[in-house]
Amino acid sequence: MRSVIDVLDLSVEEIDELIETAEDIIADPDKYAHVCDRKKLATLFFEPSTRTRMSFEAAMYELGGHVISMSEANSSSAAKGESVADTVKTVSNYVDIIAMRHPKEGAALVAANNASIPVINAGDGGHCHPTQTLADLLTIHREKKHFDNLTIGFCGDLKFGRTVHSLCGAMARYPGSKFVLISPEELKLPSYVKRNVLDPAGIQYTQTTDLEDSMENLDILYMTRVQRERFFNEEDYLRLKDRYILTAEKMKKAPESMIVMHPLPRVNEISVAVDDDPRACYFKQVLNGKYMRMALIMKLLKEAGRL
Amino acid sequence: MNIDSIRNGIVIDHISAGKGMKLVSLLELDRDDVSVAIIKNVHSQKMGKKDIIKIDADIPVNLDVIGYVDPDATVNVIKDGVLVEKKTIERPKILTGVIRCKNPRCITTTEQELKHVFCLRDDGYRCMYCETKAE
Structure with a gap:
């Protein structure tokens, strides 16, 4: 079956x-x-x-x-x-x-x-x-019209974020994909994802802790929530939860063609003011x-x- | 050091030095009521040092366990003092019920009587359910 x-x-x-x-x-x-x-x-x-x-x-x-x-x-x-x-x-x-x-x-x-x-x-x-990733893929397809040669910035919790791991795996199958991995040290993409998904596909990726400096070269910015339910230690969660907040001010540095995605729910990692930006696609993801x-x-x- | 030859049983030879005890434990030979000799750090021309396990009974031995611990080990079956069979050892692609997943978020921690299954990947064994690497 x-x-x-x-x-x-x-x-x-x-x-x-x-x-x-x-x-x-x-x-x-x-x-x-x-x-x-x-x-x-x-x-x-x-x-x-x-x-x-x-x-x-x-x-x-x-x-x-x-x-x-x-x-x-x-x-x-x-x-x-x-x-x-x-x-x-x-x-x-x-x-x-x-x-x-x-x-x-x-x-x-x-x-x-x-x-x-x-x-x-x-x-x-x-x-x-997987169905979140299917929603993400339809959104990328509808907004960008193709999957090849896209540079995607993943930002936030790349360690526990299952949507990130799934989308990495899915996009790694398309030629020319490049990833920019933006996270605090504690929430970096697990090495097994790099070894098993990115490396075999020959994906070019960079790791950084800086969101603003990374945005200018992105086709897609995929924001994620730091998930309280994935932490055993509340202190760690509180320390990391507000590390990245995308604001309308920061969006001024982003290319006009860059789209912002988020699997939702958001807490405060994307300011509500960004919702009015035509590049914000996270509610389209829901429908897709x-x-x-x-x-x-x-x-x-x-x-x-x-x- | 001399250990008497066995008449009927199994000799697991060419075990990398230091892995003999782990093998005894995973094969649960310490629980069986059979005579077992564990010989550690034996001189070997090929390996330098090696461990040997001699089991003085013709009992079933899980070759997957041996393949998991040390795929270079050899298994010899002895009958009436004569070597009758050499078993080929390979790293098993699927390892069932031998080691346990240590990920507290894995379904194996809560699901009733669910066997712990590990799959051989490029970087070692990973839990079939949660992909956590075996320790």
């Missing part, structure tokens, strides 16, 4: 195909309004989420399907100690496809190994978040995420013979 745990589970050709479908949905949403009639999606969210869960649910509704939702672990059998494996084996009997978020890394793989229906990883701890999730749900249901 085909599931998507990591964005790299999808080939470049499959991502192109998903983008093509998403563009077609955007152009003619009515064409897709009944594609998933009588099909059901379960959203199993073992940790809090607003946009990802609602995005999956909106995606399924817009395809004409139905949604059964578990929005917090406390209200489910997980609170009684039920394993992920048992939960998905049970839920597989009720629905056609599962989108699951879980705080533990690798939980989505356990789910996929035990479900009899497709599982989409909606985030497993600090590990992977829904379209890519629609495309992915259709693809996996078709492959599973359920459409």
